[in-house]
Ligand code: ATP
């Protein structure tokens with residue numbers, strides 16, 4: 001079931017239903033997600049003791065796709081000390097005066113940690129392309145630059161999971177309307193969100209190209225149907241848990257013979 005959300009060959013986003021639930025039942029699935037999240041908490045404790053591995057989770061999606069909510073769910077049972085979350089906003093003038101990966105590399109988690117990127121280096125081939133913040137001669141070479149960067153991270157011990165939170169345009173409308181109507185959500189609304197919404201098809205084209213060109217074995221994209229939050233959270237927990245189990249994390253061996261010690 002989860003297999004077909006992992007991008008291993010060329011995909012078209014229109015083939016994926018944002019409201020897909022794979023026939024799962026909501027309450028049972030929520031309970032299963034809870035168990036997976038607890039397991040991730042246990043795995044993270046081992047990762048934290050490890051000094052040569054780390055996990056990097058990238059969340060991408062249109063406004064209101066649920067990147068923040070997905071991160072919150074994923075991290076429910078992990079020790080906050082072992083987590084580094086970074087939100088990527090429009091770059092500052094300092095950031096713009098460097099190459100686009102400068103701020104990204106800086107935010108890569110330390111060994112032993114789970115890092116979550118809420119938006120990421122992919123914005124530099126998405127919003128930058130669609131909103132014409134730079135010309136094609138600037139963004140087009142970035143696919144290869146991103147591939148090289150992610151290969152470096154892989155070779156340096158990073159397990160990378162990239163999630164595209166796939167919501168429908170209708171679901172986004174609902175969520176943006178809620179941001180306008182609910183005083184507790186007003187702060188999340190920006191006029192510019194509507195300009196980007198107008199360019200939905202261009203964003204889909206840009207996402208499709210980024211996903212198709214940058215999904216090597218060591219840094220796969222996952223297409224997460226995200227209209228239903230409980231499906232989104234379940235699939236992400238499943239993928240992260242499986243990836244961390246595959247790391248075969250072990251407790252570090254003591255640096256000396258402990259049998260000589262007695263605590264009185
Ligand atoms: P939500 O999905 O909940 O709306 P958000 O990720 O949109 O959250 P905001 O603070 O609303 O958070 O917006 C961040 C903005 O920063 C986005 O519009 C994004 O496109 C923009 N941004 C991020 N990286 C870049 C970049 N490299 N160049 C230009 N804009 C960027």
Ligand code: MG
Nearest residue numbers: 063064188193
């Ligand atoms: Mg926003």
